[in-house]
Amino acid sequence: MNMAWFKSRGPSLALEQIQRRDSLPAPAPLGTCPLAEQRVVVLDLETSGLDTRRDIVLSIGAVVIENGGIDMRNQFECTLHRPNQPISESVLIHGIAPSELEAGTDPAEALLDLMEFVGDSPILAFHSGFDQRMLSRALKASLGYKLRHPFMDVAELAPMLCPNNAPRGNRLDDWTQHFKLQVLQRHHASADALVTAEIALILFSRARKQGLDNLKDLNQRLNNWRQRQQARLI
Template identity: 60%
Template sequence: MSLFAWLRPRQIEDSVRQQVSELPTPAPLSEDTLRRQRWVVLDLETSGLNTNRDQVLSIGAVVIEDGAIDFGQQFERTLYQRDHKLTSSVLIHGLGPSAIAAGCDPADALLDLMAFIGDSPVLAFHAPFDQRMLTRALKDHLGYRLQHVFFDIAELAPLLNPQITLREAGLDDWTACFGLEAIERHNASADAMVTAELALVLFSQARRQQLDSPVLLDQHLQRWRRRRHQSHGF
């Protein structure tokens, strides 16, 4: 692909634009209880870690509602990527050329995902990465601007457990810490599910710490971030 072709904006069909216009608007964070909030737990598998160049290859998501994982609300898609190049990342996520070739159209998958998310806030482990990758994919394929609130489980875990010292802890570290175990790692759906299980543990802790609403949890998280930045001299 030439540089000029790469820079040229992708043409988005009118039918896609119409469907995008019908997607729900994200709701502001609620002051109601964590239990009454509908949450969407998201995980992406990608061709690499470069948020400016790599592609979303698969998406897994599950809903937390009424204080529990709703197994009737699960989302899974593998995306067809025409320009996908085989890299060493396939050794991690296992999505080889045949799986990608059999994937669905990215625009269709992303429309389905945003309809699934609806107006809910999103939870993810290392959420900034997923948020940036999803933001670019939505812009490229749908001309859609992602505005949903993301909570990072990788931040909430140490925030609510200051007594636990885990340096640069990953998902495996925190799930093991609470006796959880993923059915399969680096599979978007399985990772979303175990992240949801971890989120429920953290929500239980948040309630005990009088942080029983999305707004209170977000405010506490913002203060925690400021203190960390100050302590690191930023």
């Protein structure tokens, strides 16, 4: 089937891709839905490096928290088509073979699939600032799409909700070991997304015990906590 391709100031996209992009739902604000009923998407990206201006997304993993649990039947996993990607130290850590990158999904298609999976839900990630910047740049480059979904950082929620019972470090591995969770494969997007979701569920339980039962209140507490942390550094 012949596909018409369009290019204005942004990337070249097929008409079907433009229609899919333009049909993506607007993100919902952080609201007062009880945590036990809230749908959130937990995201993890594997990238070619840590430079948010130059490095690129190699693979994406995401899982859904809904109705107080992780829906194991509803997961997202995708390796992007990145031919001729240099074999950097980061690529070796992630264990993504050049053949997987060569056979990966077209970035525009992969990102459309991801955002359809996300829907209007807020996004959780561990050190979410990095994932948010990398995803935002990838969406703009491949789809001409501006990311507006609210992100919350599990790496901030964890020490805030566990001030007297926290590991010395604040890495994903530290909290995984602290809560005695099992990880199938570290530095793999889908496995890291799953263990981050498991940590998030534990933290949601802690939040409810502290009188925080929705994302709006949790985010307000997080903003206040963040300001206190910054004040200590002055």
